[in-house]
Structures are given as C-alpha cells and as structure tokens.
Amino acid sequence: MRFIHKMIIGLINKKTSADGRRVMKRLQQITTSPMEAQKKFLQTLLSDNRDTEFGKKYDFASIRSIEQYRERIPVSSYDDYAEAISRMTEKGETNILTVYPVSHYSKSSGTMGNPKHIPFSDRSARLSDDYTKSYIYAMLEKNGLLSTNPSLTLIESVLSTLPCGATCGSYTAKSNMNNKFFIENLFTPPFEVMVPKGYMNSRHLHAFFALKEKNLSSALCAFYSYFLEVLRYIEKNWEILADDIEMGTIDDSIQMPKELRTHLLCKLRPDPERATEIRRIFNQPSTLPLVPRLWPQFKYLVGIGTAGFSTYTEKLKTYFGPDIHFVMYGVVASEAVFSVPIRLDSGESVLLPDSVFYEFLPEGESDYSRLLTMDQLEVGRNYEIVMTNTSGLYRYKMRDVVHVVGMYNNTPTIEFLYRADQTVNLVGEKTTEYALRQVVKQTVAKCGFEMIDYCMYPNPDAVPVRYEFLIEPVHLPDNFDYESVREELDKALSKANPSMGDKLDKGIVGKSQLYFLQEETTLLYRDMMIMKGVSSAQLKPVRVIDNLLKKNFFYVLIDKRFKRPE
Secondary structure, eight states, X not given: OHHHXXXXXXXXXHHHHHHHHHHHHHHHHHHHSHHHHHHHHHHHHHHHTTTSHHHHHTTGGGOOSHHHHHHHSOOBOGGGTHHHHHHHHHHOOOSSXXXXXXXXXXXXXXXXXXXXXXEEEHHHHHHHHIIIIIHHHHHHHHTTOOOSSOEEEOOOOOOEEOTTSOEESOHHHHHHHHTHHHHHHHEESOHHHHSOOSOOOHHHHHHHHHHXXXXXXXXXXXXXXXXXXXXXXXXXXXXXXHHHHHHTOOOTTSOOOHHHHHHHHHHOOOOHHHHHHHHHHHHSOOSSOHHHHXXXXXXXXXXXXXXXXXXXXXXXXXXHOTTSEEEEOOSBOSSOBXXXXXXXXXXXXXXXXXXXXXXXXXXXXXXXXXXXXXXGOOTTOEEEEEEEOTTSOOSEEEEEEEEEEEEETTEEEEEEEEEGGGOBOSSSOOBOHHHHHHHHHHHHHHHTOEEEEEEEEEESSSSSOEEEEEEEEEEOOTTOXXXXXXXXXXXXXXXXXXXXXXXXXXXXXXXXXXXXXOTTHHHHHHHHHHHTTOOTTXXXXXXXXXXXXXXXXXHHTBOGGGOOOO
C-alpha cells in the first residue's frame, strides 16, 4: 500500500508541476510587459461582458482604452453590488455583473453585520488554481522540495449551499471538495477530518495524525498561526497522543461526532514503535529544534505568514531550524489572487498582470479620482489596491494596503501591510493595524518576555480615551516591571504613529493600559468561533476589539493576578 501511495503522489506531483511550469513561463512573459498584459486583460473583460446588465449600463462595447474605462466607471464598494448579488444568490439570475459562470461565493461580514457574499467566477477559480496550486508546485520542484511522502493539511472544508445552488465558503474548501482523490492521497489526516460535521476537537485530531506520521514531508495551512497552535498542542499533550498512537485509539475525552470516531478507529492500527520514538524525543533534553526531531524529512510549510502573521513566522523559526523553508502565499483574498511569491522564505511577491486590473491609491490620499496604474508605482511607497476582477467587481475598493518592495522583471513586487478599514481612530489619530503590530512586537522584545498573541481595545468610554492592550504571555520574568512595559508601549506607539504621540503628550489620549490574558485565551476564542460556524480556513486572529462579543470574551479572561489599579 505504501508503494502504491507513493506512486500516486509521484504522478500528482508530476502533473501539477508540469502545469506549474507553464504558469511560471507565462508569468515570466507577462511580468516583462505588465501594462501590455493589463490592457489585454481589461479589453477582454470589457468585450466579454458588454452584454451584461452592468456592461450595457456603462456601454462597455464603446470603451477602447484604460483611460476611457477609468473615466466612465465609478470607484465602488460592496454596497454598490449588494442588490445585484442578492438577485444572483437568492434567485439564480445570471448575466447581471458578469457573463462568466459563478458557482461559488465567499462569505464575510458586511455593513451593519449583514452577511457579504463575494462572487467567485469559474474563470477566477482557474486563475486561483494556476497561482495558488500549480505555480507553488513548480516553485517547490525548482527548489528540490517535492516529495512522495505525505503532507499535513490543516485546512478544513466547510461549505454551505445558497438558494441559487452555488456553494458558499472559502474557495480552498470548494477546491478540496472537488479534488477529493487528490487530497486523500496527498495529505493526512483522513478526508473526514478535513470536512468536519458537528463539533470536534480539530486541534487534537490534526496533532494526532501529524504526530503519527513519522515521514511527514511538509504542511499546508491557511495561516501560519494555526500550525504553531498544533505544535504547541503537541508539546503540551504529547503523552496522551503517544499513548493513543501506541494503542491505535483516540482518547474518549476528545470531542467528535460518534460516527466520525467509529470511522477513524476502523482505520487506526497500533504503532508502539512510533510512540516510543515520540516519548524518547520529549523525555531527552535537546538543543535541536522540535520539528526536525519529530519529522526528520520535513522540508517546508505553505501558508500565509506575512503582515499580521509575521510574529508566528518568527516563532516558528525556533521550531524549524535552518533547513526547513517557509513558502508564503502572496496577497490572496476572496476577490482574487493578486500576487505570488518569487522566492522561498520571503514575504515579497510579484503582482499578477493577468489576474485582475489594478489601480492604486497612495497611502494618506483620499481622492479616488487620482488613482495610479501599475507602471506609476514607486518602490518604497505604500498604496491601497483598487481592482477589477473576473467575478463582476469593477474598480472595487479592496481596502488592502501594500508596500512596494522592488521589481521583478518590469513588474512591482509587494508585501501586504494592513486593512485600511481597520484603522483605529478614536480622536483622529488613525493608527493602523500595522502600527499596532510594530508597537507590541518592539515592546515585547525590549521588555524581555514572550507572548502567544495580543489584541487591543480602543476604549471610548475612558476619560480621556485610551488604548488597552491585552497580551497572552508565554511566561513573565521574575523581575517583571508592569509600569515599565506600559511606558514602553506608549513610547513605541508615539514612534509608530506621531499623531498618537502628540495626542498622548497633550493628554487628549490617556496613557495605555496593559492587561495579561489567561493561558489558552487565544485558543478558546478560536474554538468558540468555529463552534459558531466560522471556517478555520478563514479565521484570523483578533487584533482590534471592535464589537461587544469580542470585548466581553477577552475581558472576562484577563488574568487577575496581573491586573493593576489604573
């Protein structure tokens, strides 16, 4: 069986890598003449969609240039499409926004908490497969990282069906369901764990099947944060995991549907040899990183590890050592794939001239009538993306801000920074999520303690208003000085956002407060959201507490031992 399994993986690797080499060759061509590719993309889109309701309204048939397109089509947001999308999802109407079939929608929160369904056309799906699967395979092949050993996937496929018959959820989940044979043969855990039904302890099952597979070659996750969670879970629960691996069972205390437990137990076999290895690894002190000790053939981790996830990437380095690589997706959203990585172990990625039509608003500007095209970007500056995609969104404000790092051939390379609509603005200070990340990262490093995660509540009821940082620490030093950390937070905050520094100096904003969260607070929040139906593939860490549910949850779990009088 092992030989047949390896043969199947080898065939999958060969086919997908061949597809990837073609995508890589195409990328080389279009990044050499990006504006030519952009013009071709836009003209094809306008021609194909000229007879849609939207195309007729703005007379796509008569548009002959980028300039005409920008003059005629207004910059838009989701609310401009809400009525049309409702007709598509509820009534199954077609040819409204796009001529391309739309068989999938991504779901996220919208205005006033109403659900927002982002259309994802079949053409967008093909582009996504090209750049998030085939291209990545070619990149792995080019760097000698492909293997016929199993890989771990931490992506769960949770989908619902809309009245129109289209699926709703993350596109990754949709892709996994459409490629069951591929997923079953390439990855562990069993497919039934990847498609959860009812409440189950996903973290334990992912840890169990990962630990059980000694020859694990790699791992795939939506966000690096969850792989770090699994590693920490293994460190804390290795004894019960080793016992179950030895006996070929799953402890009765682990929650999951009865049918799933029965199905998994039928597949399990006792493995005392692997259990002995695991016990030896954890019982014998070592200065070597954990991951290569657990999985000697582990080569790389694929997922999102930039921007808000960069702190997890840094922490994972201590688990990996120098010989395991980070393969970081570029800028990927529900609306489209915007960029792909150009090298291993780097968050820099190149814009894709044939995926969407791009426009850019310089950071700090608010006049959307003065948007720039790709050829007008400057290295070293930050821009908000406005895009036109193949799913029916035209000159759409993404609210994603990126930093232009350099050039690949003649095309800009970027790094994602933050969401413009998640800026904290109590009294006009406009503190970005990126600035908050730098503040916490610098403070923790300077004050000499480690953290699991953090969030911040901009308290509008305090007098004066203030920022309240909630940090879940790994451990605190014996000589921990609470007041010095508070002072360091405000120093870093003033440096990261001079406007905030001025308001702190004038007393318009009060001194920051600091609270420490109880152990596993972050994990509890994640579990709660999954129980509420949020897909683990789309679940991001809380950075800014912006609603009552989040506030009540995190403040209840403040560790009272470290709460100081204000």
